[in-house]
Amino acid sequence: MKVTLYTLMALIAFAANSLFCRMALAEGDIDAWSFTIIRLSSAAVCLGIIMASQIYYLRYRASKIGQPFDNRLLSEKGSWLSSISLGIYALCFSVAYVELETGTGALILFSAVQLTMIGWGIYKKETLSHLQWIAFVVAIAGFVYLMLPSAAMPSLLAAILMTISGVAWGIYSIRGKTCLSPLRATGFNFIRSLLAIPILLVAGFIYQNIMDVQLIHLNSITMEGIWLACTSGAIASGIGYSIWYMAMPLLKNTQAAVIQLCVPVLAALLGVVILSEPITLTFIIASTVILSAVLVFILNKQRY
Template sequence: MNLRATLLTTLAMIAFAGNSLLCRAALRDTDIDAASFTLIRIVSGAVMLALLVRLRQGADERRAGSWWSALALFVYAVAFSFAYAGLTTAMGALLLFGAVQASMIGIGMARGERPVSWQWLGIFVAFVGLVGLLLPGLSAPPSLSAALMLAAGVAWGGYSLRAKGAGDPLQATAGNFLRAVPLTLVVSVVFLSDVRLDWPGTVLAVTSGALASGVGYAIWYSALPWLQATTAATVQLSVPVLAAVGGIVLLGEPLTLRLVAAGSAILGGIALVIAGKPAVRVSVGAER
């Protein structure tokens, strides 16, 4: 990678990890509820992405994207927020990232991709790590929160795969965010009796949507033309690590032995699988 690609990729990974930090901080340290956080995040993300699309090419984002992709985005965003009500930043990012990669690998296998022997080893190691992470114990995550984050990862994995061949990825993402707004509004109406808003929580939600999501995705799409598929997938291994460091340094969260051991197994196993993929150049619409 050249210097520009390295800088853009680093900023994008920080933005992705920032989403976990911002959501966890909002739900733990402010009065905002998960449904309101999600709605504000999606709306602010839609506004920022629309502005970026208009500034770049004057296109109409309403004609891009699809309702199916918007539904996957909606499921991801809602499950993500509600999950972080009971998960630490590091735990949530690890479960999310593991589920994203696992779902994309699984769909690839369903479509006819056949892993080689050491890729099977990677799948096994990652599975053992996930089981170890979720086994009952003092440091195990709450079952409902863990299930919601895994669902968020599966939804985001499906969303990422649908992005392939969807045309201009930034314009498609802007259209999907716009379509997800009314879906997210329904959730807010369902949980209307639980609505809690304050300025700190609102600011964190807007930052998550406009900067970590909107600007973060724009930066990522700018870096992708310089990355090979294997490189693009591998650098995303850094997201749970960055989120864990941020949670410890900024939010004072603990780092448990279970999380370190299970996280190493999950990320190491996924790295083995990714390393076996063909080293092809990434098209702009191929990744999230």
């Protein structure tokens, strides 16, 4: 029951992230580079406050019951590999998202995530049953059916960036299986990612001058764009990724990969509820196929 709750909450956070990104970037309320910087910064600040409050509460509770504070919790500080993966994922996703159609971006992103996580799972001897392979193929088919109508031929650079983003997210997710404290691991990963902000700014301005394109639009950033970036960072990313790290140790890599195919379905549902987007027959058919296949995959026991 616990793993179901954590996983569902994390998937909703992922879907919300996609929605916030679409609302901010598609309407031109903020540029991709500024969105990424604000997103990483707000997540780091939010999790920093929560971590400090958590330590204060645990110390206070320990003193009240007369027991020594367990310092093992403080040993969790994330990792540089996770932080780099997080930063690469966030930046490449935001930049590529502007250049790609929604369906095209989702197809490339989730294909890269699936290949990374399932490939790693198979490498770690997470053998799938025949029924799981069938369910996986059916879920992929439903996902392609859902995204294909809005897909278009992507630019090479945007496709490469979105592929890199998917691989980075797959690595970041895999790294969550070994963390001691999901909250602290996620918090320190975001805090470390702040070191990349000056690099992102310099790289952005250099790219602008070389390619003669405008990537960073400081004068056109609106308060709505800033609010969406902060919400995406503090809640959907910071808290959402912490919950995902709580779920990852309870899931197989292959399970975690396939489950994420539900994110586009949830994102579409959020679009219907929040943005009043229409429900199409394609969505109904595809979502039914995807959710049913994922359920079969999860309920079927793996062979070892």
